[in-house]
Amino acid sequence: MSKLIDIFLHLDAYLNTWATDLGAWLYAILFTVIFAGYLLANPVADQAAAFGRDVPGIIDDANAQLEDLQQYFDEQGVDVEIVAQGQTALQTLQDKVVGGTDEIVGFGGDVLQRVVTAGLALVLVVVLSIYMLLYGPRIGQVVRSVMPPGDGTPEDDFPTRLQQAVLGYLRGQALFSLLMGAGAGLGLWIFGKLGIFDAGDDYALVFGIFFGLMELIPFVGPVLGAMPPVLVALFQDPLTAVWVGLLFLALQQLEGHLVAPYIFGHALRINPLLVIFALLFGGEIYGIIGALVALPLAAMLRETVVYLRRHLVLEPWGTAMPLPEAGPSPPPADDASGDRTEVASGR
Numbered sequence: 001m002s003k004l005i006d007i008f009l010h011l012d013a014y015l016n017t018w019a020t021d022l023g024a025w026l027y028a029i030l031f032t033v034i035f036a037g038y039l040l041a042n043p044v045a046d047q048a049a050a051f052g053r054d055v056p057g058i059i060d061d062a063n064a065q066l067e068d069l070q071q072y073f074d075e076q077g078v079d080v081e082i083v084a085q086g087q088t089a090l091q092t093l094q095d096k097v098v099g100g101t102d103e104i105v106g107f108g109g110d111v112l113q114r115v116v117t118a119g120l121a122l123v124l125v126v127v128l129s130i131y132m133l134l135y136g137p138r139i140g141q142v143v144r145s146v147m148p149p150g151d152g153t154p155e156d157d158f159p160t161r162l163q164q165a166v167l168g169y170l171r172g173q174a175l176f177s178l179l180m181g182a183g184a185g186l187g188l189w190i191f192g193k194l195g196i197f198d199a200g201d202d203y204a205l206v207f208g209i210f211f212g213l214m215e216l217i218p219f220v221g222p223v224l225g226a227m228p229p230v231l232v233a234l235f236q237d238p239l240t241a242v243w244v245g246l247l248f249l250a251l252q253q254l255e256g257h258l259v260a261p262y263i264f265g266h267a268l269r270i271n272p273l274l275v276i277f278a279l280l281f282g283g284e285i286y287g288i289i290g291a292l293v294a295l296p297l298a299a300m301l302r303e304t305v306v307y308l309r310r311h312l313v314l315e316p317w318g319t320a321m322p323l324p325e326a327g328p329s330p331p332p333a334d335d336a337s338g339d340r341t342e343v344a345s346g347r
Contacts, residue, residue: 148311158307165268165299172267172295173216179263180255181212187247188229196243199232211248215255218291219283222252268299 132139140159150156185208192201200207207229214225226248234241260279261272268275275295282294 147307150307150311156307156310158303161303161307162300165303166296168267168269169264169296169299172264175267176260176263177212177215179259180215180251181208181210183251183254184208184211184225184248187251188244191243191247197229197233197240198236200229200244203229203232218279218288220288222248222255226252264295268295268302270298270302274298 143159144157147158150158154160185204188197188200188207189204190200191197192199192204210228211222211225214221217224226245230241230244230248233244256276261275264270264275265272270278275298278294278298279291282290282292282297284290
């Protein structure tokens with residue numbers, strides 16, 4: 001978007017036309033999303049409601065099969081009670097499924113409002129981003145007027161240093177996600193070749209990409225990224241699920257104690273120990289959102305401290321400015337002029 005705004009700024013003669021076309025496209029996309037949501041809301045809600053009505057019949061058939069299986073065990077002399085436990089589990093499943101379908105139906109009835117709200121929020125974000133980019137130079141001038149002046153080079157320009165700090169965080173985050181996704185995909189591929197996890201040989205790339213994307217979410221991201229391969233392994237064999245879980249546990253330990261501190265410490269020029277403290281502090285203060293913004297804020301704080309330390313000169317501790325020495329105060333001007341008058345008259 002920044003490059004797009006630069007093009008607009010260099011084409012002043014066509015800026016109004018392009019802005020009008022951009023607004024028209026945004027409104028067209030918003031209308032399309034709202035209309036598609038309106039068309040799909042009722043069919044999805046109807047199918048969910050129909051499935052919810054069919055669930056009790058499916059549960060009754062399953063209970064009948066459980067009774068037949070229990071009768072077979074009784075005839076064979078096998079002392080196993082499965083009807084009570086099975087009926088309890090099926091009843092729980094029925095309650096969950098019916099409750100979930102009710103939520104889908106309720107969501108379908110409210111989907112138009114949700115889509116409109118999300119669309120307006122998206123348009124607002126785009127418009128605010130455009131205006132921030134358009135007025136970026138003015139914002140930079142305001143910041144420069146508040147901070148001490150630099151030497152005129154980009155390396156000593158405070159807004160530029162802040163921008164570079166945020167870009168460093170984004171580069172570090174991209175490299176971090178790439179490394180963790182590659183590690184997960186490689187580990188699953190090795191498991192597939194060794195015969196530990198058969199699906200790992202076929203879906204290592206998909207699982208690795210998904211794990212890398214989930215690494216963008218602090219704290220819960222590694223758990224969300226590990227869930228699909230662990231669930232697939234669980235359907236294959238419980239022991240396989242244990243091995244896959246241990247793989248992702250090892251990746252998470254490497255992430256928290258080695259990869260993340262080193263990459264972000266190098267990208268942000270912050271001590272790796274401070275990276276860990278910043279993540280913990282941000283997560284403790286404001287949860288996932290706090291951990292997400294902790295590192296860029298820490299990088300901006302570092303650049304601010306370095307800049308002020310370079311351009312502000314503070315007095316050392318224990319020193320005081322010398323006070324002026326006390327002396328006789330000069331006579332008033334009127335008295336002095338009177339003395340001169342008296343001397344002149346005496347002559």
